[in-house]
Amino acid sequence: MKTIIIFTMGCLLTASGILYSQAPGGWVSLFDGKTLTGWKAAENPATFSVEDGAIMVAGPRAHLFYEGPVGNHSFKNFEWKAQVKTMPGSNSGMFIHTAYQETGWPAQGYEIQVNQTHTDWRKTGSVYSMQDVKETFVKDDEWYTEAITVQGKQVTVKINDKVINTYTEPDSLANSTIKRRLSRGTVALQGHDPKSKVLYKDIMIRILPD
Structure with a gap:
C-alpha cells in the first residue's frame, strides 16, 4: 500500500510540474499573497516585503525576479497582470523578457513603466524609452x-x-546584439529609489501559444 501511495504522489507531482510548464493555459498566480516564494531579489533584497497580501516595494534600487516553476520562469508569448497602487511621487516598473541580474538596471528585456506623479515624464504604461x-x-x-x-x-x-x-x-532589432529586445525570459518588479513606495497584488500570468 505504501508503495502505491508513494507512486501516486510521485505521479501527481510530475503531472503538476508538467502543468506548470505547459503552454498555453489559464491564468496562474505568481504570488501567494503571504511570502516571496518563487521570487529572487537582487542588489537590495530588503526593498521587497509582503504587507496585507501585497508585495510592498520600498527602499533603495532593487529588482525582484520571478524564478518559480510556472513556465519554468521563461516566457515568450503571455499575458501578465497585477493590481498596483502607487504612493505620491513613486516610480516602479514591470519587466518582461528579462533575466536575473545581481546589480544595476536590468540589461535584458523591456520595462513597462509604473509612475503617476514621479518627476520622470515617462508615465504608467510606457514601454520605457521605446514607446513612452x-x-x-x-x-x-x-x-x-x-x-x-x-x-x-x-x-x-x-x-x-x-x-x-x-x-x-x-x-531592425531582430539581428541586433543588444539584449533590450523581445526574445523570451522572466518577469520582474522594480524598486526604483528610497522615496518610492508601490504595492503589487493579485499577480497573474497566462501563457499564450508560440
Whole structure:
C-alpha cells in the first residue's frame, strides 16, 4: 500500500510540474499573497516585503525576479497582470523578457513603466524609452490593474482594461546584439529609489501559444 501511495504522489507531482510548464493555459498566480516564494531579489533584497497580501516595494534600487516553476520562469508569448497602487511621487516598473541580474538596471528585456506623479515624464504604461506615454490614467493611492500582453513582436499595455499603448518592435532589432529586445525570459518588479513606495497584488500570468 505504501508503495502505491508513494507512486501516486510521485505521479501527481510530475503531472503538476508538467502543468506548470505547459503552454498555453489559464491564468496562474505568481504570488501567494503571504511570502516571496518563487521570487529572487537582487542588489537590495530588503526593498521587497509582503504587507496585507501585497508585495510592498520600498527602499533603495532593487529588482525582484520571478524564478518559480510556472513556465519554468521563461516566457515568450503571455499575458501578465497585477493590481498596483502607487504612493505620491513613486516610480516602479514591470519587466518582461528579462533575466536575473545581481546589480544595476536590468540589461535584458523591456520595462513597462509604473509612475503617476514621479518627476520622470515617462508615465504608467510606457514601454520605457521605446514607446513612452506622457498622460496619466490613474491616481496615486488607488488600486488599478496594469496588464501586459506580449505576442510575437508586439507589446500591448492595458490600464483598467483600456489599451493605452501598443508597441511593435521593429525588424531592425531582430539581428541586433543588444539584449533590450523581445526574445523570451522572466518577469520582474522594480524598486526604483528610497522615496518610492508601490504595492503589487493579485499577480497573474497566462501563457499564450508560440
